[in-house]
Amino acid sequence: MNVLVTGGGGYLGLYIVKSLLKQKYHVTNLSRKEYTSLVELEVKTLKCDLSDKAQVEKIDLAAFDAIIHTAALTGVWGDAAEFLRINYQGSQNLLAHAKSSGIKYFIYTSSPSVVFGKDNLINADETTLYPAFYYTDYAKTKAMAEEEILNASNDDFQCMSIRPHLIWGPGDPHLFPRILQKARAKKLKQVGDGDNLVDITYVENAANAHTDLLTAVVAGKKLGGNAYFIGQERAVNLWSFINEIITINKVEPVDSMISFKMAFIMGAFLEKIYKLFGILKPEPPMSRFVALQLAKSHYFSHAKAQKDFGYCAKITIEEGIKKTYPNM
Numbered sequence: 001m002n003v004l005v006t007g008g009g010g011y012l013g014l015y016i017v018k019s020l021l022k023q024k025y026h027v028t029n030l031s032r033k034e035y036t037s038l039v040e041l042e043v044k045t046l047k048c049d050l051s052d053k054a055q056v057e058k059i060d061l062a063a064f065d066a067i068i069h070t071a072a073l074t075g076v077w078g079d080a081a082e083f084l085r086i087n088y089q090g091s092q093n094l095l096a097h098a099k100s101s102g103i104k105y106f107i108y109t110s111s112p113s114v115v116f117g118k119d120n121l122i123n124a125d126e127t128t129l130y131p132a133f134y135y136t137d138y139a140k141t142k143a144m145a146e147e148e149i150l151n152a153s154n155d156d157f158q159c160m161s162i163r164p165h166l167i168w169g170p171g172d173p174h175l176f177p178r179i180l181q182k183a184r185a186k187k188l189k190q191v192g193d194g195d196n197l198v199d200i201t202y203v204e205n206a207a208n209a210h211t212d213l214l215t216a217v218v219a220g221k222k223l224g225g226n227a228y229f230i231g232q233e234r235a236v237n238l239w240s241f242i243n244e245i246i247t248i249n250k251v252e253p254v255d256s257m258i259s260f261k262m263a264f265i266m267g268a269f270l271e272k273i274y275k276l277f278g279i280l281k282p283e284p285p286m287s288r289f290v291a292l293q294l295a296k297s298h299y300f301s302h303a304k305a306q307k308d309f310g311y312c313a314k315i316t317i318e319e320g321i322k323k324t325y326p327n328m
Helices: 011-022 036-040 053-058 080-100 137-151 175-184 203-218 238-248 260-276 288-295 303-309 317-324
Strands: 002-006 026-031 044-047 066-069 105-109 121-124 158-164 227-230 298-300
Touching: 002 011, 011 026, 011 036, 011 203, 053 080, 066 080, 066 203, 080 105, 080 137, 105 137, 105 203, 137 158, 158 203, 175 238, 203 227, 203 303, 227 303, 238 317, 260 288
Parallel strands: 002 026, 002 066, 026 044, 066 105, 105 158, 121 298, 158 227
Antiparallel strands: none
């Protein structure tokens, strides 16, 4: 099986590539640049900007059996047009070319944020609808792409999406480093009452979910049109987990708090100021989306993924922490 992975040099993408290689798939990366990590794995890179339709159509996709589309612009703040161009239009271009090229399987790396509005999500399953309003362009454009991809699925072109939540582990460039940076600078405050539960996903578990789903459909399962939440063996108390990671890194735990209402109002005010002056970087110190994420519960049922392709968190939270911080 020849598999094309978009964004294979990124954090999750690289783990997906390694997971596929372990299962003896032939893997090629597609991204805008080459990565030393992929060269070392002897994985070829096809250079392409997915948002450029002409570039995409020059790629010989007929050489591949499956695509795992992981490349995306992430973040809670930024240029709305850029999120639309990369996350939605780029996915549109790839999807159309994949379908016309005879690709059999298309797996999209989505996010639980596609169903996150303003309310708690407690053991939510895949029947949860997209919200009427999004507080971040990342979530909005990921949802737009996911919906189009899943609607394109048929018996000959099976399209599925995987929604891993809060990915972390060795080499994490986003979640833990941001938390630790703010904690060291004494700029991290608990938002809300601190009782909210969230799903987290160790990076190897997220990667293996993609491989396991592909293996299941290659073996004959008809799973096209489905989205799947995945996460760890249990939800965690967000602020207890944050304090555990902070303490492991010999940083003082969070000892101050701000109410959700105040954080949300502050976020709305800062968003208006940043938009008024056209500030795209750095992101505001608080936004409505961040306030919601830090104060609300958002965890999901993984029963559908377990039933359809045998997903389970093979690496537990405790094992993942030891792998992430082996010398602590």
